[in-house]
Amino acid sequence: MANPHPPPVIVVGAGLAGLSAAYAALLAGAPSVRLLERAAKPGGNSIKASSGINGAPTRFQDVAKYGVDQSFWDDTVRSAGSRLQASVAEPIRNQRQGLISILTNRSASAIDFLADLGVDLSVVAQLGGHSKPRTHRGAGRTPPGAAIVTTLLAKLKEQGDRFELVTEAEVTKLLLLPAPHENSKAQPHPQAVVVTGVEYRLHNLDTTQTLHGPVVFAPGGFAGDTHGLLSLHRPDLAGLPSTNDPRPAAHTLLSAAGAKLVDMESVQVHPTGFVDPANPQAALKFLAPEMLRGEGGVLLYRGRRVVNELATREVVSRVIMALPPSAAADDEDHVGDRLRQWDVQLLLDPGTAEAAAGHVVFYLWKGLLRKKKVRELDEVTRETLREYARVVRGERADGLGRVAFGHWTLGVAGAGDIDEEAEVCVGSVTPIVHFTMGGAVFNERAQILSSELGEEEKPIQGLWGAGEITGGIHGDNRLGGSSLLECVVFGRIAGEQAAQSALKAGA
Ligand SMILES: Cc1cc2nc3c(=O)[nH]c(=O)nc-3n(C[C@H](O)[C@H](O)[C@H](O)COP(=O)(O)OP(=O)(O)OC[C@H]3O[C@@H](n4cnc5c(N)ncnc54)[C@H](O)[C@@H]3O)c2cc1C
The missing domain is CATH 3.50.50.60 (FAD/NAD(P)-binding domain)
Known part of the structure; x- marks a missing residue:
C-alpha cells in the first residue's frame, strides 16, 4: 500500500x-x-x-x-x-x-x-x-x-x-x-x-x-575547526587562523554511521591572511591574495625579507612558519583557544599599490593595510628597501631568488636613494588554513x-x-x-x- x-x-x-x-x-x-x-x-x-x-x-x-x-x-x-x-x-x-x-x-x-x-x-x-x-x-x-x-x-x-x-x-x-x-x-x-x-x-x-x-x-x-579535527589530523597546523568560518567539523557524525575518511592530512594553507589590527586574535581572517605579491609586494620579518615572495604557497608558508611565532594574546581566559600566528609585514610600494588599486582601496578601507611615508619606517626596513631597489634595478641578484618584481617602482628610477616622502602600504599577514x-x-x-x-x-x-x-x-x-x-x-x-x-x- x-x-x-x-x-x-x-x-x-x-x-x-x-x-x-x-x-x-x-x-x-x-x-x-x-x-x-x-x-x-x-x-x-x-x-x-x-x-x-x-x-x-x-x-x-x-x-x-x-x-x-x-x-x-x-x-x-x-x-x-x-x-x-x-x-x-x-x-x-x-x-x-x-x-x-x-x-x-x-x-x-x-x-x-x-x-x-x-x-x-x-x-x-x-x-x-x-x-x-x-x-x-x-x-x-x-x-x-x-x-x-x-x-x-x-x-x-x-x-x-x-x-x-x-x-x-x-x-x-x-x-x-x-x-x-x-x-x-x-x-x-x-x-x-x-x-x-x-x-x-x-x-x-x-x-x-x-x-x-x-x-x-x-x-x-x-x-575552520582549528582546535578540533584540524589539530587531530594536522597537529602542525593546530591553532592556525582560517578563511573559513570557525565551526566544529561534522565528520564524526558520519564516522559514527561507519563512514570512512580519506586524505584528511591534505590541507591547503595560504601563506598570507591579513591580521586585523582591530582584532588580531580573530580566528576568521581575510585572504591577502597572491596577486598582491605578484604585482610587486614584499614580505618582511623584523624589517628583513626572508623568502622569495613568488615561491609556491607551500614554500612561503613553510619559511614563515619556521620563524618565531608572534607573542600570544595576553588573555588568560582563552589560553587553550589561542591562535598560532606570525608577525610578518606585507609591504606594497607605490607602483605595486597602483597596479593592485582595485583591491588595495578595499583593504585600506577595512584597516587591513595602512599608508605610511618611507621616512616613518624603521631604519632596518628602509635599508632593506634600498637593497631591494638595487636588485630591481638589476645591479645585483636577489639573494632569495626573486626574479620578477611586478610593478615595483620605489628607488628604481635614478641610481640614488629611495624617496623618503613616497607612500607605501603596510599590513600584517600570517599563514591561514583555507581548504581541506x-x-x-x-x-x-x-x-x-x-x-x-x-x-x-x-x-x-x-x-x-x-x-x-x-x-x-x-x-x-x-x-x-x-x-x-x-x-x-x-x-x-x-x-x-x-x-x-x-x-x-x-x-
Ligand atoms: C574566502 C574563500 C574563498 C573561496 N573561493 C573559492 C572560489 O572562488 N572557487 C571555489 O571553487 N572555491 C572557493 N572556496 C572554497 C569553497 O567556497 C568551499 O570549498 C565550498 O563552498 C564548500 O561548500 P560546502 O557547501 O561544502 O560547505 P559550506 O559552504 O561551508 O556550507 C556548509 C554549511 O553547513 C552548515 N553546517 C555545518 N555543520 C552543520 C550541522 N551539524 N548541522 C547543520 N548545518 C551544519 C554550515 O553552517 C554551513 O552553512 C573559497 C573558500 C573561502 C573560504
Missing part, C-alpha cells in the same frame, strides 16, 4: 552543496525538502567564494582564441599529485579517477544549470594549475559565491511549501537502524546500517528534535561509503554526501574553482538520488 506521507529529503547544511542538492531533489520530484542549517544564515563558506567556478567545455569559453578545452581532466589528475601516481594501487586510482571523471564531465552541465537559473558566469579566467581559462564568474561586482547562493536560495523559496529552510538547527546525530539483508543466506556485514533520518538541536529554543527521511549530508570541510581536501569516502552516485577507497564499495543506505565534506577527488591539491564545482555536480547527483529514495518510500 502506498505511504500517504512520503518522507521529506533532509539536507544538512545550506552551503552550495546543500542548496544544489535541495534544488535538484525538488526538480527530481521529491515531495518536500527540509534544509537544516546550523548558522543563523544560509550560505556557509560558499557565499564567500571570489574567484569562480570551473567548467569545460562551456559556451562562455573563448574557443576562437584557446581552442576547445579538453584538458580539465588532465589538469585535475596532475594537481591531485602523489595520490594518483602509477605506484598507487589500481583499484584506488580507478576510484579516484572515476570521481574526477564525473566532476569534469559534468562541469559544463553544472555551468549551464547555474547560467540557466540566471547566474551571470560570462567572465572566464585562468587560475594557477589550469592549462586554459575555465574559471567562471560574473561581469558585475557581485562575487560568484554570493551570486550563485542567492540565486539558488531565491529559486528554492519559489517552491512554496515543498521547501523549508530551518536555520540555527544543528544536526547532532544520524539516526541509524541495522541494514536489512537482501539475501537472507548472505552473511550480514556486522556494522551495516541504514540512515533513517537525523536528530537536530534548535539553538534558539534549546530543544532537540528528530526528522525521518533520506539524508544528504553537506556540512562543509574542517578548515580530505573527507568521507564516497562514490560516483554520491553515496557515502563504509568501505575504504579501493575496496569493494559498501554504500551506507539512506545517506548521500556532497561538497567539502567528501574526500578522494582532489588528492594532494584542489584546483582553484573546483570546490564550487564539486558542490554543484555532486550536490545535484545526491539530491536526485535522495529524491528517488523518498519517492520509493512513498510508493
Whole structure:
C-alpha cells in the first residue's frame, strides 16, 4: 500500500552543496525538502567564494582564441599529485579517477544549470594549475559565491511549501537502524546500517528534535575547526587562523554511521591572511591574495625579507612558519583557544599599490593595510628597501631568488636613494588554513561509503554526501574553482538520488 506521507529529503547544511542538492531533489520530484542549517544564515563558506567556478567545455569559453578545452581532466589528475601516481594501487586510482571523471564531465552541465537559473558566469579566467581559462564568474561586482547562493536560495523559496529552510538547527546525530539483508543466506556485514533520518538541536529554543527521511549530508570541510579535527589530523597546523568560518567539523557524525575518511592530512594553507589590527586574535581572517605579491609586494620579518615572495604557497608558508611565532594574546581566559600566528609585514610600494588599486582601496578601507611615508619606517626596513631597489634595478641578484618584481617602482628610477616622502602600504599577514581536501569516502552516485577507497564499495543506505565534506577527488591539491564545482555536480547527483529514495518510500 502506498505511504500517504512520503518522507521529506533532509539536507544538512545550506552551503552550495546543500542548496544544489535541495534544488535538484525538488526538480527530481521529491515531495518536500527540509534544509537544516546550523548558522543563523544560509550560505556557509560558499557565499564567500571570489574567484569562480570551473567548467569545460562551456559556451562562455573563448574557443576562437584557446581552442576547445579538453584538458580539465588532465589538469585535475596532475594537481591531485602523489595520490594518483602509477605506484598507487589500481583499484584506488580507478576510484579516484572515476570521481574526477564525473566532476569534469559534468562541469559544463553544472555551468549551464547555474547560467540557466540566471547566474551571470560570462567572465572566464585562468587560475594557477589550469592549462586554459575555465574559471567562471560574473561581469558585475557581485562575487560568484554570493551570486550563485542567492540565486539558488531565491529559486528554492519559489517552491512554496515543498521547501523549508530551518536555520540555527544543528544536526547532532544520524539516526541509524541495522541494514536489512537482501539475501537472507548472505552473511550480514556486522556494522551495516541504514540512515533513517537525523536528530537536530534548535539553538534558539534549546530543544532537540528528530526528522525521518533520506539524508544528504553537506556540512562543509574542517578548515575552520582549528582546535578540533584540524589539530587531530594536522597537529602542525593546530591553532592556525582560517578563511573559513570557525565551526566544529561534522565528520564524526558520519564516522559514527561507519563512514570512512580519506586524505584528511591534505590541507591547503595560504601563506598570507591579513591580521586585523582591530582584532588580531580573530580566528576568521581575510585572504591577502597572491596577486598582491605578484604585482610587486614584499614580505618582511623584523624589517628583513626572508623568502622569495613568488615561491609556491607551500614554500612561503613553510619559511614563515619556521620563524618565531608572534607573542600570544595576553588573555588568560582563552589560553587553550589561542591562535598560532606570525608577525610578518606585507609591504606594497607605490607602483605595486597602483597596479593592485582595485583591491588595495578595499583593504585600506577595512584597516587591513595602512599608508605610511618611507621616512616613518624603521631604519632596518628602509635599508632593506634600498637593497631591494638595487636588485630591481638589476645591479645585483636577489639573494632569495626573486626574479620578477611586478610593478615595483620605489628607488628604481635614478641610481640614488629611495624617496623618503613616497607612500607605501603596510599590513600584517600570517599563514591561514583555507581548504581541506580530505573527507568521507564516497562514490560516483554520491553515496557515502563504509568501505575504504579501493575496496569493494559498501554504500551506507539512506545517506548521500556532497561538497567539502567528501574526500578522494582532489588528492594532494584542489584546483582553484573546483570546490564550487564539486558542490554543484555532486550536490545535484545526491539530491536526485535522495529524491528517488523518498519517492520509493512513498510508493
Ligand atoms: C574566502 C574563500 C574563498 C573561496 N573561493 C573559492 C572560489 O572562488 N572557487 C571555489 O571553487 N572555491 C572557493 N572556496 C572554497 C569553497 O567556497 C568551499 O570549498 C565550498 O563552498 C564548500 O561548500 P560546502 O557547501 O561544502 O560547505 P559550506 O559552504 O561551508 O556550507 C556548509 C554549511 O553547513 C552548515 N553546517 C555545518 N555543520 C552543520 C550541522 N551539524 N548541522 C547543520 N548545518 C551544519 C554550515 O553552517 C554551513 O552553512 C573559497 C573558500 C573561502 C573560504
